[in-house]
Amino acid sequence: MQAIRLHAFGPADNLIYEEAADPVPGPGQVRIAVRAAGVHLVDTMIRAGTVGGPFAEPELPTIPGREVAGVVDALGEGVEESWLGRRVVAHLGLVPGGYAELAVRDVAAVHEVPDGVDFGEAVAMIGTGRTTMGILEVAGLVEGDVAVVTAAAGGIGALLVQAGRNAGATVVALAGGPAKVAKARELGADHAFDYTRPGWQDTVRQALAGLTATVALDGVGGEAGRFAMDLLRPGGRLLLFGSSDVAGGQVEITTDLLYERGLTVAVPFGPRLMKRPGGIRELEEWALSAAGSGALRPIVHEFPLKDAAQAHAALENRQTMGKVVLVP
Numbered sequence: 111m112q113a114i115r116l117h118a119f120g121p122a123d124n125l126i127y128e129e130a131a132d133p134v135p136g137p138g139q140v141r142i143a144v145r146a147a148g149v150h151l152v153d154t155m156i157r158a159g160t161v162g163g164p165f166a167e168p169e170l171p172t173i174p175g176r177e178v179a180g181v182v183d184a185l186g187e188g189v190e191e192s193w194l195g196r197r198v199v200a201h202l203g204l205v206p207g208g209y210a211e212l213a214v215r216d217v218a219a220v221h222e223v224p225d226g227v228d229f230g231e232a233v234a235m236i237g238t239g240r241t242t243m244g245i246l247e248v249a250g251l252v253e254g255d256v257a258v259v260t261a262a263a264g265g266i267g268a269l270l271v272q273a274g275r276n277a278g279a280t281v282v283a284l285a286g287g288p289a290k291v292a293k294a295r296e297l298g299a300d301h302a303f304d305y306t307r308p309g310w311q312d313t314v315r316q317a318l319a320g321l322t323a324t325v326a327l328d329g330v331g332g333e334a335g336r337f338a339m340d341l342l343r344p345g346g347r348l349l350l351f352g353s354s355d356v357a358g359g360q361v362e363i364t365t366d367l368l369y370e371r372g373l374t375v376a377v378p379f380g381p382r383l384m385k386r387p388g389g390i391r392e393l394e395e396w397a398l399s400a401a402g403s404g405a406l407r408p409i410v411h412e413f414p415l416k417d418a419a420q421a422h423a424a425l426e427n428r429q430t431m432g433k434v435v436l437v438p
Contacts, residue, residue: 112438113210114418117171119159122422125209127415130173133207133214135186140193140217142200146229147208147415148177148237149434151352154422156206168206174418175208175436177201177237178215179229189217197223199232201240201394209418211438221394224402231401234408234433238265239397240390241351241379242406246273247386247393248378249325249349253278256323258338261330262299263290265433266351268409270327271297276405282314282323282341284334290431293409305334314341325349328361335361339373348375410435 113130135141153174155161179199185191199222200215207213223232245266251257257274261267262283274281275298283294283302294302303314314337322343328335329352339348339361350361363375376382384390400406409432413421417436424430 111211112415113173114175114415114436115171115173116157116168119157119167119170122154122157122419122426125157125174125419125422127418130210132212133210135184135189135214137187138189138216138218139186139214140182140189140198140220141184141186141212141214142178142180142198142220143183144178144208144211144213144438145180146178146233146412147175147210147213147436147438148233149413149418149421149425149436150176150237151425152176154426157422165204173207173210175206175210176203177233178208178213179223179232179236180213182220183212186214186217193217193220197229197232199223199229199236199398201236201390209415209436211415219391221398224398226404227398227401230410230412230433230435230437231408232398233435234265234410235397235401235406236394238433239269239401239406239408240393241383242266242269242273243393243396243400244383244386245270245327245349245351245378248376248382249327249347251277251279251325255279255325256282256321258282258284258323258326258328258341259294259299260284260305260326260328260334260338261286262294262297262302263409263431264329265408266329267327268293268297268432269406271299272406274298279325280321282318284314284338286428293431305337311337322346327351331360339363342371342373345372346374348373350375350377351379408433412437 283299326338
């Protein structure tokens with residue numbers, strides 16, 4: 111099979127498209143002929159050798175990637191024949207191997223792709239989608255909320271904009287560049303602003319005309335994340351689920367600020383996500399169901415598998431929209 115392999119940690123150009131051995135499914139596993147493989151920001155950190163937390167540096171050479179969708183083409187011992195030929199999607203967990211034409215996964219971790227959902231969308235929902243469902247579980251968006259969403263045309267942000275619209279909230283979208291602002295409006299944002307334009311904060315305040323936020327959903331940090339927090343009314347909810355060094359890093363929060371503003375702050379991913387009652391699989395099921403019903407439809411930004419290095423560079427430089435997916 112053809113795959114992307116990493117032989118040394120470093121820049122995106124270290125991702126090499128080359129021949130690799132076909133994986134063989136073990137007992138209780140299926141092999142998936144990959145039609146779409148997800149690219150996550152964590153993948154770029156693993157590639158660079160800067161990853162931490164639960165993600166250990168893999169042994170090299172390695173095939174990156176932890177999200178795949180495709181068609182089952184081989185079965186391991188003990189797997190029912192009915193799985194053969196099914197359209198499926200799976201998160202590979204902490205084990206890499208997704209940037210390839212073939213991947214294996216325990217059948218117990220595999221989901222069927224709902225009718226009407228394509229492989230790229232399925233990949234988006236198995237990873238980014240499940241994280242979004244965890245965020246929404248904590249956010250508790252309801253009719254009458256005023257929700258500020260940063261990186262509103264990103265993989266998670268685009269889903270949060272739609273979820274806010276579905277809940278009857280007023281959605282204030284912050285995005286980087288005219289195309290992303292237009293996409294946020296298309297997804298249902300009531301207000302959308304470009305945080306790359308000079309004086310954008312004043313533009314937002316004038317347009318909102320005193321409207322204050324009840325919840326801020328921040329996955330980018332930096333200036334945009336701080337401004338989203340500043341828009342919160344006393345007693346508002348702040349959910350933090352990521353940051354970008356390009357954007358300026360994590361939003362700084364002090365105890366004094368929490369006392370002064372009466373804010374509630376939550377980090378709805380990481381340990382909270384992994385240890386939630388019902389488990390991660392339940393969130394994956396919710397995400398795929400939402401895509402199947404049309405309630406949430408992810409934006410998918412495709413690159414050919416051979417161009418994985420370009421995909422990494424574009425993602426790191428915030429030049430993508432929605433979920434980045436590699437197509438063999």
